Amino acid sequence: MSADALYTVAIPKLVELDNLWLIVLFPFLGAVINGLLGRQLQAKFGKSIIHYIAIGMMLCSFAVAIIAFAQILTADDIAIVSQAFPMIDIGWLSVNFALYFDPLSVVLALIITGIGTLIHVYSTGYMKDDPAYWRFFCYLNLFIFSMLLLVLGDSFVLMFFGWEGVGLCSYLLIGFWYKDMKKATAGFKAFVVNRIGDFAFITGLFFLFWGLGGHWNQNNNYDVHSNRSYEAIPVASDATSVDRLTSQDNKELVSQMPSVVFRDIEKQMTLSVRSAETGAIQKPFADALTEQTVGGIPLVFLICFLFFLGACGKSAQIPLYVWLPDAMAGPTPVSALIHAATMVTAGIYMIVRLNFLFVLSPGVMTVIALVGACTALFAATIGMVQHDLKKVLAYSTISQLGFMFLGVGVGAWWAAVFHLLTHACFKACLFLGAGSVIHSMGFLKSHDKSDDTEDNSIQTEPTHASVEEKPSPTDPQDMRNMGGLGVIMSHTRRTYLIACLAIAGFPVAAGFYSKDEILWKAMSNGQTFIPGWILWSIGFVAAGCTSFYMFRSYYMVFYGAPPSEQCQKHAHESPRSMIHVLWVLAGASIVTAVLGLPHLITGVDAIFAQWLAPMTAPFVSTTGVASAAWLEGILIVASIGIAVIGWLIAKHFYHSTHASMEKRQQWYQQFRLVHHTLYNKYWIDELYQMTWVRGFKSLSHGVATVDKFVVGLVINGGSKKLGQAFHKFAQVLRLHQTGYVNNYAYGIAIGTVVLVLVAQAWF
């Protein structure tokens, strides 16, 4: 070896632990038991057996997650891999069913199993009266199984399996009440929109695999990057395919083969070697990706962009966000678990998991940051005027996901994951609080069994709701039917308030620290092609909108007009199982702040930043004035300021009773056009309907016409003639099968004679 290899990354040491893969087995078992036997069990032993199984499995899973967390916490700088069985083993490509626990994935596992368990408990109250109780818990457990595979899988294969699995569970759970056509269609829409993202994701994966690969040369050896110069890689000049590079620092092996295992790819991407001749340090694998082009586009840009599109689909970003508001058709615990706390954050997780890849392409990082910031603002503005409580929360989720994308886009990996964590807590709390309210308002529905008039954007002819539109009196989700519920549901009100404070960005709760860190990093980064202050100001305005729409919903639900007689008679505080969960989540929304106290206050890096540091590549090169401490201080004050402003405006218009009602109407009239646009969500759904859906439909019609008249004529006409010919021939042939034994005997005899004669003549 003429050149010395050296490692520049500190990848955590790998430790093998056998039994941790049980974490995915438990929820899977729960899903199988409840799925196959649930109906009989429920009929025989009642509903409690169902949730004992489901919650029991969740607790087991949560316990394993805690064990893994403790392992990583106590030992220094390790990652744990737990192998269950080999899946694919072809030549140099081997993929195992292996789970990978590192600081990132273990946090996600804790969120999923922890919040998942809480929401299971909550569901026992919320779904109490549903006959398909067993089906619900089967789907929930199946979702947890898929989600754990997504975040814990150590290779793209497992991640993609989980990725599709959560999509399926999301579809099943949105359309859980499938007899309602609108809800079934909402599930369908989510599934189809997700397909677009998934297609991009898997295409990106193919490109990555292809980009890291080589080809077979004439001597039947496998050349890696044979179109590139080799001298940078020791042993490669005289070596064949399966040679491996050894780093001298810690003797970790770097496979030269294209791989689907994250750890292998990470090692390849971060490997640096010193060239023997020039002494320059090169990154053979990373350079291979950055230098190749496909159709003029740099390969690494293409790969990262496709992965980002995949993330857009799952995490509901522009332009693929349209499914999430409709996904609120599912039961509220599902909205909390899947469409707020866990599944929709899969895109963030994927990008952070592949951070070593994304840092290679500042272009894509800029796109991510810009799309994230725009989505944050865009969804927040829509959320400001919606009347459906769950729709407000849905747009709020899209907006918060936009913040996370802004975070990963500027390389603030830990801040994005920290926002993911805090968002999981406070948004789950908000959704479950909303569920508690809706549960309580359920009496509205039972008064009138006619189909509810909840507006739905899928229908071909959307109803353009006007400002003066009156609320449907039977819709338990319409905030205009609520008001004054704070008197009746004091626990729900208080937990909702805490979560509101967290999401709006008041420094008493965790949301402030995560959102502010993202905004600060957006401001101070010098890597994206768009100046940091633009990203910051978009996010800043979005933060103000967030504060406004959250407190608007808070006042509309719990304050305002005193509860109607009907409400006083029927509305009630939710059962204890739901209240306890709300309080746990509200507590978590405050306590997690400790993990993210910024450098400015404590003097050391945030705990969470230190925690994730080993597995994230640096991207931000903080530049000059923009990173000064005084600026950070000013920004923090400004953030608090805009949150307060948003709150005050909401209070002004929505707090008290009659007076604010008129103020509101005046305001609506004044900004009629703006309000109209926002209320109809910028007509994006209609735009998609006009362009994509209608375009696709007419394309399908065209293809169908061609099929009918061109293909149909050729195939049908031609095959008909051919078939008739065969039929005629068969008509003749069948006469030979007389069924008479004697004829067959004749046949045998004549046949024998002919054979003998032929043999005579031949030989």
Add this chain to the structure above:
Amino acid sequence: MNIGIEHYLIVSSFLFVIGMYTVATRRHAVAILMGVELLLNSASINFVAFSHFVEGGISGYVFSLFIIVLAAAEAAVALAIVLSLFRNTNTVDVTESVTLQG
């Protein structure tokens, strides 16, 4: 006159043709079986005749013994088939049972 191998072969071929004709033309299942017996016996005569004119050859005799045993077995099985055919179709006329007709 000297009886040579030709005489045996002529007798045997007469027997074979008669048997063949019986099998091919009769409609009664038992008659067909009788024709099959004639076929077997003509083959048997061939074996014996060749064996007689071959120096030290006894395998032909052994074969004819086998054929006799085989014919007995065949008759037993075939008659059983005929019986069950009669039970099912109420006739032993083979032209009546033509379910295999195309």
